[in-house]
Amino acid sequence: MGAGTARAASELHASMVWKPSADELPKLNRPEMLRYLGYTGQQLGPDLAARIDEAAELAVADARPAGVLRTFGVDATGVDANGTPCIHLVDSGIELRGRDIFRHLKDAVGCAVLCCTLGMGTERRMRALSASDPLAATLYDAACSAYVEDAVDALEARIRSVGSAHGLSTNWRFSCGYGDCPLDSQPSLLDALNAARLLGVTPTPSSLLVPCKSVTALIGLFDGPASDADTRPSCAICRQSNACPFRSRGLVCYG
Template identity: 30%
Template sequence: MPIFNGFLQKIDIAETKRYAGLRTSENFSDKIVADACMAAQAIAKPRGIFQQCCYDSDSCQLLCEEPFTIEGSKIREHLKNSEIAIIMAVTIGGDIEKEVNTLFSKKEYSKGLMLDAAATTATEMIADQLNHYIDEMAAKHGYETTWRYSPGYGDWPLTQQMNLIKAVHADQIDIHLTSGCMLVPQKSITAIIGMARSVVESGIPSGCRNCSMHNTCSSRKE
C-alpha cells in the first residue's frame, strides 16, 4: 500500500475558527487561534495511505483483498459510474489529542478547544493533499474522480469503517478502531474516491450538504 507523507506548511486559521464554531463569537482573540494553529503544526505527525481496488457497480462490491458490499443508497449512487475505487486513510497522530486532554485537565479550556479545532483543520488539510494527489494520478491515466466520501456521510453506515481500514491496511500508519467503529487516533479520516472514464454528476450534494446535521451543525461549510 502506498504511504503518503503530507506536509503542514501552515494551518488555516479561518477553518480552525469554523471548526471551533466561532462564526459569530468574539470570545477568542486572534492570538489564541494563531497560537493553537502553530502548536498543532508543531505536534502533528501527518501520514496517509491509500489502496486501489476494482469496483463492481452491479453488485456494489469493492473487490479488494477481502471483498465487501457497499451499503447505503447514497454512496452506491455516488459510485455508480466508477470502475475503480481508491480507499484512503490519513491521520495526524495521537500526540495532539494528549496535549488537548492535558490542557483540559489544567482547565485551560480555551486553549484546549482551539488546539482541538486546529487539529481537525490539520487532518482535513492532509486529507485534501492526498485527495489532490489521487486526482492527479487518476487524470494521468485518463480517469476522472468523484469527491471523497466517508462512512457516516449520508446513509453510509459508520460500521463500514472496519471494512475500509482492513482494505487499506490502515494499521500501517497506526490507525485503529474502537468497538463503536470510531477511529483511533481521533484526528483521522477514512474515505473512498470513485474513478471513472467519464464521471456523471449524481445530483448528490457533496460534503456538509449531504449530512443529516447540515441545518444544525455550527461547523458546517456554507
C-alpha cells in the same frame, strides 16, 4: 477495471504510504479553524487572538500528518444481507451499504480508498489540555480538525493527479457516516489499507477512529466525466442535520 484504471491503481498502490517531507507539509487553514470555533466575523480581542495563534502553532508542531491509499475495482451488481443493492470493492472485503454511497460509486470503474491521520501526538496533547485548560483544548481541537482536513486535501490532490494522468476523472470524497452509509464500514476500510500497521489508526467498538484526528474516505474513478464531480455533501444527506452546531449558526460543515 479498465486499462487506465489499472495503471492508475498500480501507481497509487506503488506509492500507497504518504508521509510528507518538511517542505511538503500542508498549511493549516486558519479560516477553517475559526469556522470550527463558530467564528462569523465578530471582533476578536487581542488575548483570544493570541491564544488562537498559539493553539494553531501547537497543533502544527504536534501533528505528524500521514496517509495511506489504495485503489480497488467497483462491483455494483451485488446486494447486502437484506437484498438491497450495495457496493463491493473487488478483492478487498469491503461492502458499502446505503443509497448515497451506491449513487456515488455505482458508475465508477475504480475507487480510491484513503486514510489520513495527524498521529498520536495531537491525541496526547488533546487529552492533557482537556484535563487542565478547557479553552485551550477547544482551540486546539478546532486547529487539529482544520489541519487533518488540510492533510486529506493534499492526499486527495495526489489521487486526482494520478487519475487525470491516466485519463480518469474523480468525484468528491465520501466518508462513512455521510448520509445513510453506516460508520460500521470503517473497520473494513482500515483492514484493507492495513492502516493499523502503517499509520497506527484503529477503530473503536463504535467504529470511530483512534487517533481521533483521522479520516477515511472514498473517491470514485471514472472513464469519462464523473456524474457528481461537482456535487458536494449537503445537509440533505446528513444524519446529524437536525442537531448540527454549524446549521444553528447559519453555517455548514463543508466547503
